[in-house]
Amino acid sequence: MRENDFFEEAEAADVWARQQEALNTDLIERVHAGPLKSATDVEIAVPLARLVHDEYRNRGTENNPRISVHESRAVMAALRAVLKRLGVDFRPPFFDFDGFYSYWKNNNGSNSWQARRQMLSELFDPLHEQLADLEVGTVASTLADPVTSHPRTGWTRVDEEITELRRHFQNARTEQDYRNVGNDCVIILERLSEAAYVRDRHLFDGEEEPPVASTKNRLERVIEVDLAGSENAALRKLVRAAIEQAQGVKHGATINRRYAGVSADSVILLANMLRRITEGSQTA
Template sequence: MRADELWIDNPLEGYRILNREKIEGILTGSLVGIPDVDAAVALARLVHDEFETFGTGGNPYADDRMDDEDSARALLALRQVLRRLGIEFNPPFRDFRTFRQFWIRDGASNSYQARRDILSRLFDDIHESLVQLELSTIESTLSSPISPRGTTGWPRVDEELAELRRHFSQARTEQDFRNVGNDCVIVLECLSATVYNPSRHLQEGGVEPPVSNTKQRLDRYVEVELEGAANAELRKLARATIEFAQAVKHRGTGSRRDAGIAADSVIQLVNIMRRILPDLV
């Protein structure tokens, strides 16, 4: 389950509204067909994003955003589902209004980054715990990293990888396996958004490529982070993996073999990109 599934599209009006019925279902544990851990992953991401939007100048009362009452109910639902999963979560606020009061008391009145940091301290461990819990419930035949860490430490990437593994483990039909290809695209775009830093990776005079242009962004990341003759073979391996992941992600034959190849290549690419950083070598 993804955070986007907690919204209801209204194409005639051109905006989304919060799916309050699903929020209530998560709160009461009555959401049919959705395990608590899957619901918690999606809701934690939704709440984190919405409180960050509110805290950094976004309009929480726009048509496709929560209002104050929604924020209170969503936060309550998150606390309740986490309690059922045995995860402690006690935020020092209960809705948008009290979040504003908290950041004022905390000295974050003049800094959007300080407010992001407040939320990161509250939510990052929650995201990590949920991904680990989700992975522990998935019996998957997809590749796993050799690192003792079970996740990359990039919350959005880890969430999408867990979703990819879950969908592959549950896939039975041709349509199911084609949808695994869609998950691969989402993982690559999330990886592209995570590792590419315009201030470091954008060439002088260039235009930042969109997140969906994953090959260009990831290739530039490799070029910058693995520079020098000593890293030539590593660059070759990383670029070959990028090329392969791009080639197989749209193989739409609907077979378990092709879906598995696509998923394994994307997982391998994520772990190569993560291992490039010195703190996980």
């Protein structure tokens, strides 16, 4: 599951208005009540934790969450319920938007969006990490595994999407299923574009930062900067080949298991190579 799966289309105010999204309160209530037949608690908890984090951050910074105060209480309660079933200890100091408002007022967050974001990061980032570890253990791999002893890259949004990719590939049987695997690969490329490209390091003077969707441009710059020098020429060639293969899913159809699997393997390996390269560049 993904975060948007907890929302459904709602009727617009008039025929000219943009399509609206509404929280699927029936799904939230069923998650709160007990395990679902359609998904495991881990599969539910990962995107639900991301939803709660994002909506509370939107409330604390831009003040434009997609959910109401009442719904903020419902999603937090559902998250706590599913985490309890998983044996994950999660004790937030607030339970709805109003509580979060009081919390940041009492903890020097009144005049600082960054302070509010930091409060939420300190609360949710360890939870995302713990859930990612649980999720890795629930999905048997039929795709490439990295040689490293660590089962995840450490980029939580990348890891969440890779786990979703593995799950979809395991269950894929039809041409449409394999196209969806290709869509997962594209999403992972964009998550990598977000995670590996660091503006302060990879954007040159006088340039305009390319959008996240320009994955090839951003990842090429990561390679150019973090693998500079003649001694890294062969490695640059290898990583660029992986980028080209992964990028192929944007332009070609992954219509059967072979091509979908190769594309998925390429994206997973690229994620692990980029993580190793960027870690090395930070310590060099």
